[in-house]
Amino acid sequence: MIMMVVIPMLVFPLLINVVTSISGSFEDSAEDKKIKIGIIGDTSDYLAQKLYDIPSSFGPKELVAYEGDSSQMLDDYKNEKLDLLLFYAPNVQKKLDANEKAVVKWTLDKTKIGNRGRAKGYMQIIEAEARFLRYDALGINEEALKPFEVIYENSATEQQMIGELAGGFLPYIFIAFGFMGCMYPAIDLFTGEKERGTIETLLSTPVHRWKILVGKMLVIILSGLMAAFSALLGLFLSIQYLDMVPDVKLVEVISTILTPTFIIKLFFLLLPLTIFFAGVMVPVSVYTKTFKEAQSIIAPMNIVVIVPAMVGLFPGIELNIATACIPILNIVLTTKSLIAGNIDYLLFALSFSVMLILAGVAVLFSFRQFGKESNVLN
Amino acid sequence: MIKVEQLTKEFTLSKAQKKELNTNENITRAVENVSFMCNPGEVFSLLGPNGAGKTTTLRMISTIIQPTSGKVEICGIDAIRFPREARMKIGFLTGSTGLYARLNANEIIDYFASLYNVPKALLKERKAYLYDLLDMKGFADKKIGKLSTGMKQKVSICRTMIHDPEVLIFDEPTSGLDVITAESIIKLIRSCKEQDKTVIFSSHIMGEVDLLSDRLAIIHNGELKHHGTMKDFRSEMKDKSLTQAFINIVQS
Numbered sequence A: 001m002i003m004m005v006v007i008p009m010l011v012f013p014l015l016i017n018v019v020t021s022i023s024g025s026f027e028d029s030a031e032d033k034k035i036k037i038g039i040i041g042d043t044s045d046y047l048a049q050k051l052y053d054i055p056s057s058f059g060p061k062e063l064v065a066y067e068g069d070s071s072q073m074l075d076d077y078k079n080e081k082l083d084l085l086l087f088y089a090p091n092v093q094k095k096l097d098a099n100e101k102a103v104v105k106w107t108l109d110k111t112k113i114g115n116r117g118r119a120k121g122y123m124q125i126i127e128a129e130a131r132f133l134r135y136d137a138l139g140i141n142e143e144a145l146k147p148f149e150v151i152y153e154n155s156a157t158e159q160q161m162i163g164e165l166a167g168g169f170l171p172y173i174f175i176a177f178g179f180m181g182c183m184y185p186a187i188d189l190f191t192g193e194k195e196r197g198t199i200e201t202l203l204s205t206p207v208h209r210w211k212i213l214v215g216k217m218l219v220i221i222l223s224g225l226m227a228a229f230s231a232l233l234g235l236f237l238s239i240q241y242l243d244m245v246p247d248v249k250l251v252e253v254i255s256t257i258l259t260p261t262f263i264i265k266l267f268f269l270l271l272p273l274t275i276f277f278a279g280v281m282v283p284v285s286v287y288t289k290t291f292k293e294a295q296s297i298i299a300p301m302n303i304v305v306i307v308p309a310m311v312g313l314f315p316g317i318e319l320n321i322a323t324a325c326i327p328i329l330n331i332v333l334t335t336k337s338l339i340a341g342n343i344d345y346l347l348f349a350l351s352f353s354v355m356l357i358l359a360g361v362a363v364l365f366s367f368r369q370f371g372k373e374s375n376v377l378n
Numbered sequence B: 001m002i003k004v005e006q007l008t009k010e011f012t013l014s015k016a017q018k019k020e021l022n023t024n025e026n027i028t029r030a031v032e033n034v035s036f037m038c039n040p041g042e043v044f045s046l047l048g049p050n051g052a053g054k055t056t057t058l059r060m061i062s063t064i065i066q067p068t069s070g071k072v073e074i075c076g077i078d079a080i081r082f083p084r085e086a087r088m089k090i091g092f093l094t095g096s097t098g099l100y101a102r103l104n105a106n107e108i109i110d111y112f113a114s115l116y117n118v119p120k121a122l123l124k125e126r127k128a129y130l131y132d133l134l135d136m137k138g139f140a141d142k143k144i145g146k147l148s149t150g151m152k153q154k155v156s157i158c159r160t161m162i163h164d165p166e167v168l169i170f171d172e173p174t175s176g177l178d179v180i181t182a183e184s185i186i187k188l189i190r191s192c193k194e195q196d197k198t199v200i201f202s203s204h205i206m207g208e209v210d211l212l213s214d215r216l217a218i219i220h221n222g223e224l225k226h227h228g229t230m231k232d233f234r235s236e237m238k239d240k241s242l243t244q245a246f247i248n249i250v251q252s
Helices: A002-032 A046-053 A071-078 A092-097 A113-138 A158-165 A169-196 A198-203 A209-241 A248-257 A260-287 A291-311 A329-340 A345-371 B015-021 B054-061 B083-089 B105-115 B120-133 B149-161 B179-194 B206-212 B230-236 B242-251
Strands: A035-040 A061-066 A084-088 A104-107 B002-012 B027-038 B043-047 B069-074 B090-094 B167-171 B198-203 B215-220 B223-229
Touching (some): A002 A113, A002 A209, A035 A071, A046 A061, A046 A084, A071 A084, A158 A248, A158 A329, A169 A260, A209 A345, A260 A291, A260 A329, A260 A345, B027 B054, B027 B069, B027 B198, B027 B215, B043 B179, B054 B069, B054 B090, B054 B167, B054 B198, B069 B083, B083 B090, B090 B149, B149 B179, B215 B242, B223 B230, B223 B242
Parallel strands (some): A035 A084, B043 B215
Antiparallel strands (some): B215 B223
């Protein structure tokens, strides 16, 4: 129950919420951080002055001037006393006045994205001002240097954008939690019952074996669907009430996507997938003798399932006849198209049929394995 | 009535099993050409050391596994061709049959009664009779996981008998139990006999066999070593104790 409902519905959305707020606070603190910039020369130099002139709303900064050679400055940079180093020739202003190119070098740590952004931002402001002055001095109309004004208009609706960029996320969550939800009941209802000796009790009753198998499989499928549904519900509720998506318009679009018809279509699509999961897990748990053995085989299968689901997350991969035949990936891509609202129902039917056939084969295989005496009794 | 004719069971060995048993054979014969008969109102004991083939024989009779060859007849029903019909007549209990730890005794009994299609009115009657007979009233509402081994075995027996089967198959029913619980099970087997039911049970304990059996069969390495009435066994044995007579037959 904890695995199937509590984790997907509560813990998972909370975890996403915590991660987004932590990364948000890191971004905020990077913007507010006072950056120390090391220079060789004097704070009255042209570039140093220009840096000083940039308002602190572009990020607080402090200039540290070093005299002579750069070794002391480099030591301080290595010891993280400085965040950025700025190198320039002493004749920067002369070069600019002579309409020549002045070389400026920033030393920065590219792994610290905030620092890189600052250096680029400062440089853009200084360069824009220098360029403006140069156009003015040369008597050039800046507009005359722009022969085209190009407009790139996005023809995709917001729904399509969400479908393409984030639409894969929904089936991905469903697949991951659906698999997890199936896993524990599948192991417990076969290997677990074998270990505890209850399967023998059950087999001694006048119930058809196929009925026992179907009953157990239904429990596994329902558990998988329940876990997946809990995860989706948790995610939906956190979008609605926990301000996980700050953009109000985006929340509105998400609400228009998640209609009852869409959810029904989604479950219709994911049902054969969950049956397939059960059909793959049951033969393993029927065959294995201990809970741990079953777990050690089924748990790594998670990766096999997750990888095609992840491929579907990449933008640019589209649903076509070929991808509709690749199990799991087809479900992700079909859901993406459903969200984007540009679904081709023939491909929808193909994806569904592929999964249905696979589910049928897996169930038949389960039935054969369950029929073997050596598998059922320890 | 149970009628067993030329019952044989072969198991295919996996590579690991071959290594474990130190053999190159692809199959192992757990039971070979075993025949016996057990009549209503009789208690039949199946004796044999560990690994003799007792559990396999009883599992074949109760239709949990299929014999490789031979015949099993339960109350006139061909148990191989009509296993479900045969199972309706059988109550099967082995030392290894477990119960669902999260359910209480009442829930277990109700669940199995529904699997045997026991009508509600009859279920109430059977429950009252068996709870009283097995002294189960004190723990009927407790979860199985919280019960002692003896209590669990009583629930198992109640589960075995809830549909009032004509044939009872007990595989080492007193194994691991204290003397008081074992005694109550012995009483129950006796009462089954009085009710004209067919009872077959396997055991290691000669005392139990002596107390209960009308007929006995001794099985060793899958083969029947002795088959006859308890009365004949006692009169024919040359040793002082039944245990010694049993050992001698097995070792002969």
